[in-house]
Amino acid sequence: MEVTKTLDRFKALLYQLNDLRTASSVLGWDQETYMPPKGVEARSRQIATLARMGHELFTSPEMGELIQNLEDTGLPQWDPDSDEARLVRLVRYYYDKQTKVPGDWVQAFSKLTSEARVVWREARARADFNLFRPYLERIVDMVREYANFFAPYVHIYDPLLDNYERGMKTAQVRALFQRVRERQPRLLQRILERPQVDNAFLHRYYDPQKQRELIQRMVAHIGFDLERGRIDLSTHPFTTSFSVNDVRFTIRIKENDLSEVLSGGLHEMGHALYEQGVDPKYDGLPFGHGVSLGVHESQSRLWENLVGRSRAFWAYFFPVVQRVFPENLKDITPEDFYRGLNRVEPSFIRVEADEVTYNLHIILRFELEIALLTDELQVADLPAAWNEKMKAYLGVTPPDDAKGVLQDIHWSQGSFGYFPTYALGNLLSAQIWRAMARDLGNLDDFMRKGEFQPLLGWLQERIYRHGNKFEPQEIVQMATGETIQADPYLDYLEAKYGDIYGL
């Protein structure tokens, strides 16, 4: 009886916290989609107020006592894998994360990074790293301080990585990336020696309204529920969830690049399918969303690439696209379309990278972050180190720092440890795909017929419905029967691009 009452109160606080968090997400979504430019000042204040209220509620003495109480009275009697036990352990983890960091540090860091973001934007516009340099130096110092609130650790990068990929260790990422470095640059090199694939037809004029209707139709066909979700336009595509019954994503449309809406749309749809697939009983609790950035990215990548850049997918969907844009595509075959969407080309910019080059952009950032934090590299030497690695991994040298070291927002926000999750997502996407094929048979056969329910159903059953209840690496183990691996992705790349480029 006592435990039940404590648990009820504990959950009531968690629901309140979730309401504050999702209200803030609605404000953030609106800011990126419909808010007029001059609303920004008031909006920042509104979001900051909700964040402060959430922080106060979560770190309140009552919350601490409730967790302690449930650990003493609940955990000894509950099945360790029950929702109750897992919930208490998860909230304890988040609670320790927040309370170990002094309020003074949080305030100073928030002030520093909000200034740094403004300066970074200007530095990038002017391609002038020196403007941003003093801010980045201070950020690296403060990130080191942050890691030390979680000492002892094996590697200073471990506590940072943990913020985005719970439980993941630097040594694991290093081993995975080492394997990628052994195989992926070599594949790229061989592709570059072959005749290039033509994708000029993707750059004809495509009516934006028709593009929008097309992607909406495609994602609805695949399984995104428009009664429980929306699609809008924004400068930077993203996905956000206010509840399992209200999941939104955005797309960006370029009138002279059809691949933008297709790849971006299917990518965000992957994130959104995951959020819509969480068991409704978890809605409003810390279980009610995807488990980690890496696992989330595995789903956006799986739908964007393994599905949306496959020959079988376009066997079904190319005629649909061709009917929408008959003039543009009258001289194009499904095979041309498939190959055009898979053109490989090293670029300076991470977000424009194809499947064969993407991980290399990430490994470069991972190595530089570690070198900065361990003092092997000074911020002043960062642009040169960046360009050197670009040359080594991708064979290209950025013409200036805007297209090099200044291109990403992450460091200006203090987000160290974030980048690896993009590559982990890539690796996982192929590993999960392989496990799915073991269970379902030839996945191409489904896609060629436009049948996506078997794929979506498998992912829902093995991954989506669990939300954030288990640890990310437990989810990987449960879904695929093994720990995270690099080889399935590298095998997939070599087979696919070996065929396209005739290697």
Ligand SMILES: [Zn+2]
């Ligand atoms: Zn993503």
